[in-house]
Structures are given as C-alpha cells and as structure tokens.
Amino acid sequence: MNVLKAIRRRALAHYRTYRGVRFIVEGLLSSRHPLLAHLIPIRRCNLSCAYCNEYDDHSQPVPLDLLFSRIDRLAWFGTRVITISGGEPLLHPELDHVIRHIHRHRITTGLITNGYLLTADRIQGLNRAGLEYLQISIDNVMPDQVSKKSLKVLDKKLELLAEHADFHVNINSVLGGGVNNPQDALVIARRAVALGLGTTVGVIHDGSGQLRPLSPQEQSIYLQIHHMGKRRLSFARFNNFQGDIAHGRSHQWRCRAGSRYLYICEDGLVHYCSQQRGYPAIPLQEYTLEHLRREYTTEKSCAPHCTVSCVQQVAIIDNWRAPQRVMAPLPRRPSAPLVQVKSELRDPTEVVSAD
Numbered sequence: 384m385n386v387l388k389a390i391r392r393r394a395l396a397h398y399r400t401y402r403g404v405r406f407i408v409e410g411l412l413s414s415r416h417p418l419l420a421h422l423i424p425i426r427r428c429n430l431s432c433a434y435c436n437e438y439d440d441h442s443q444p445v446p447l448d449l450l451f452s453r454i455d456r457l458a459w460f461g462t463r464v465i466t467i468s469g470g471e472p473l474l475h476p477e478l479d480h481v482i483r484h485i486h487r488h489r490i491t492t493g494l495i496t497n498g499y500l501l502t503a504d505r506i507q508g509l510n511r512a513g514l515e516y517l518q519i520s521i522d523n524v525m526p527d528q529v530s531k532k533s534l535k536v537l538d539k540k541l542e543l544l545a546e547h548a549d550f551h552v553n554i555n556s557v558l559g560g561g562v563n564n565p566q567d568a569l570v571i572a573r574r575a576v577a578l579g580l581g582t583t584v585g586v587i588h589d590g591s592g593q594l595r596p597l598s599p600q601e602q603s604i605y606l607q608i609h610h611m612g613k614r615r616l617s618f619a620r621f622n623n624f625q626g627d628i629a630h631g632r633s634h635q636w637r638c639r640a641g642s643r644y645l646y647i648c649e650d651g652l653v654h655y656c657s658q659q660r661g662y663p664a665i666p667l668q669e670y671t672l673e674h675l676r677r678e679y680t681t682e683k684s685c686a687p688h689c690t691v692s693c694v695q696q697v698a699i700i701d702n703w704r705a706p707q708r709v710m711a712p713l714p715r716r717p718s719a720p721l722v723q724v725k726s727e728l729r730d731p732t733e734v735v736s737a738d
C-alpha cells in the first residue's frame with residue numbers, strides 16, 4: 384500500500400472514531416432521535432440461502448426519488464446511522480446515489496451485502512460515494528445446500544476489499560443452530576484478521592427458533608473470535624446478550640425498536656425489525672415524533688429471546704433510562720399481517736462502533 388493511501392485510510396479511521404464517540408455522547412444526552420435505521424432499496428437477492436426469509440427473486444429496485452424522500456424523512460428525525468440492507472443491495476443500479484444522498488445529510492452510512500457483486504470498480508465507487516462501513520456475513524468455508532456465502536467463493540472479494548476499500552469492513556461468521564462445522568467460523572475470522580479486516584461472530588437460533596446453548600467446542604470458538612474482535616472499540620464489548628444466547632439464557636433488556644431503531648422496508652413502511660415485519664407497518668412519511676416516543680416506552684414481549692444484535696446494541700445507550708411500560712399497541716394497518724421471519728444473523732456492530 385502506498386504511503387498516501389495509508390495516510391488517507393488512517394485519517395478516515397480517526398474520523399470514524401470521532402463520529403462513533405459523538406454518536407454515543409449524543410445518544411446519552413437525548414433519547415429523542417433514532418440512532419440506527421435499516422433501509423431496504425431492493426428485496427431481490429442473487430442468492431437463496433435456505434434459512435432466509437428476507438428476499439425474493441423478482442422485486443424491482445425502489446425508485447431513487449422514493450429512496451431520497453425516505454432518507455430525507457429519516458434525516459428530519461435526526462437519525463444518526465443508516466444501514467442499507469436487502470435482499471442484496473448491490474443489485475440496486477443506483478446504490479451509489481443512495482449512499483451519496485445519505486452522506487450529504489452527514490448521516491453515517493453502512494452497507495450489508497453478500498459480497499458476490501463486489502469488484503475493484505464497485506468498491507472504488509463506494510469509496511467515492513462516502514460509504515463508511517460494510518459488513519459481509521460468511522456462513523461456511525465450503526458452499527453447501529444451506530448457504531453459498533462461503534469463504535471459498537468470497538475470499539477473492541475479501542482481498543479486493545482489503546486492497547481498495549477506504550471504509551471499514553467487518554466479516555461476520557456464525558455459530559449455533561444449523562451450522563454444521565463450527566470450526567469454519569474460526570477459519571473465517573482468522574482470514575479476516577489476516578487481511579486487516581474486522582471480525583465478529585453471531586450466535587443463531589436452532590431450526591425451531593429456540594435458544595440452544597452452544598456446545599463446549601462452540602463456546603470455545605465463540606470466545607476466541609470474540610477476543611479477536613475486541614481489538615476494536617465496539618458495543619459488543621459492553622453487551623452480553625450474545626453471551627447469554629451462547630449459554631441458552633434469556634436476556635433482559637429494553638428493546639427500543641420503532642424509536643431508536645427503525646426498519647424501513649422496500650414499500651417505505653416502518654417495522655420494528657426484520658424479525659417483526661408487519662408491525663407497526665406505518666408509512667415512514669406518516670410516522671411522527673409521537674410514534675417515536677410511544678415505541679420508546681413500549682415493552683416488546685419478544686425481547687428476552689431476541690437475536691437481533693443491531694437493535695440490542697443501540698439499546699445499550701438507553702438501558703439505564705426509565706423502565707418501559709406495556710402499552711396498548713398502535714393500530715396495525717389491516718393489510719400488514721404480522722410476519723415472523725428468521726433472519727440472517729446480521730451484526731452491524733461496526734456501524735455504531737469506532738476504530
């Protein structure tokens with residue numbers, strides 16, 4: 384790497400640290416703005432992982448003007464981080480414009496992708512657009528019937544990222560229910576570290592959606608990877624929820640979905656999260672400060688066994704604040720049935736952390 388490139392990367396890393404600290408301080412000072420929103424620009428995916436309910440094979444990209452107006456609305460609320468997710472967001476032909484628009488609002492921008500469509504040109508385009516964080520989840524070393532998000536397939540993409548990306552890259556591996564070879568997670572994490580990329584590990588439910596304690600071997604791997612990831616300042620350091628999940632325990636916390644965290648689907652509706660789509664399912668343009676306040680204080684019954692790590696991480700900022708109370712839910716839109724989906728374990732820890 385040439386010297387100028389190294390200096391530029393170091394400067395950007397310091398800037399991300401500054402933004403991360405400001406994110407925490409502002410979150411502690413006020414509970415009135417959303418900390419993190421997930422925005423879906425396209426539901427379509429080029430893969431079809433067996434465990435995933437968050438994609439289809441036919442949806443069209445959301446038009447740019449609609450995405451711009453959603454971003455403007457999130458900016459009006461004072462949202463600090465927007466993470467673009469899918470489906471596979473790189474299938475959106477105007478993704479760089481979307482990132483640039485978020486960047487124009489001085490909102491931190493993250494991207495969750497399966498990585499298949501990354502090229503050197505595409506990565507440099509993301510640099511120019513102002514992307515700050517990118518995460519790829521890798522499920523196994525060799526592709527199998529469940530998932531093609533494999534180190535064997537994606538290793539070249541990781542090398543491209545290590546060479547060209549000015550943004551922070553995090554590689555997430557998984558342990559727990561349905562993962563055939565737990566040793567794979569360690570191989571993936573070591574490869575990420577060797578390339579100078581960040582690494583996290585997620586613990587997933589078993590096939591019936593239940594918490595299952597990790598085996599002694601899985602727990603040992605979990606701790607090793609957790610230790611590798613601790614070189615960076617990350618909310619995961621202060622959040623023991625995955626430790627509880629690893630031991631099969633329920634976790635006590637206050638879910639602030641619908642308030643501090645917003646999930647904006649391709650139709651522009653606000654949902655609690657990827658696992659609770661269909662509720663409250665109110666159009667973002669009709670979502671108000673009153674909705675934010677109400678959901679802030681609404682207890683979520685699904686919280687003790689929740690595995691949605693990004694929502695748990697932003698909740699740390701408010702866990703010391705007043706307890707939630709159970710409230711009558713907001714009227715649900717009749718056309719929006721409650722959908723329980725088993726999501727890809729996505730851990731955008733790095734989106735709210737600092738180098």
Ligand code: SF4
Nearest residue numbers: 428431432435497727
């Ligand atoms: S887990 Fe990710 S890559 Fe796999 S089908 Fe779902 S959205 Fe696509």
Ligand code: SF4
Nearest residue numbers: 638656685686689694
């Ligand atoms: S599944 Fe988790 S993040 Fe989603 S609403 Fe329930 S507790 Fe909150």
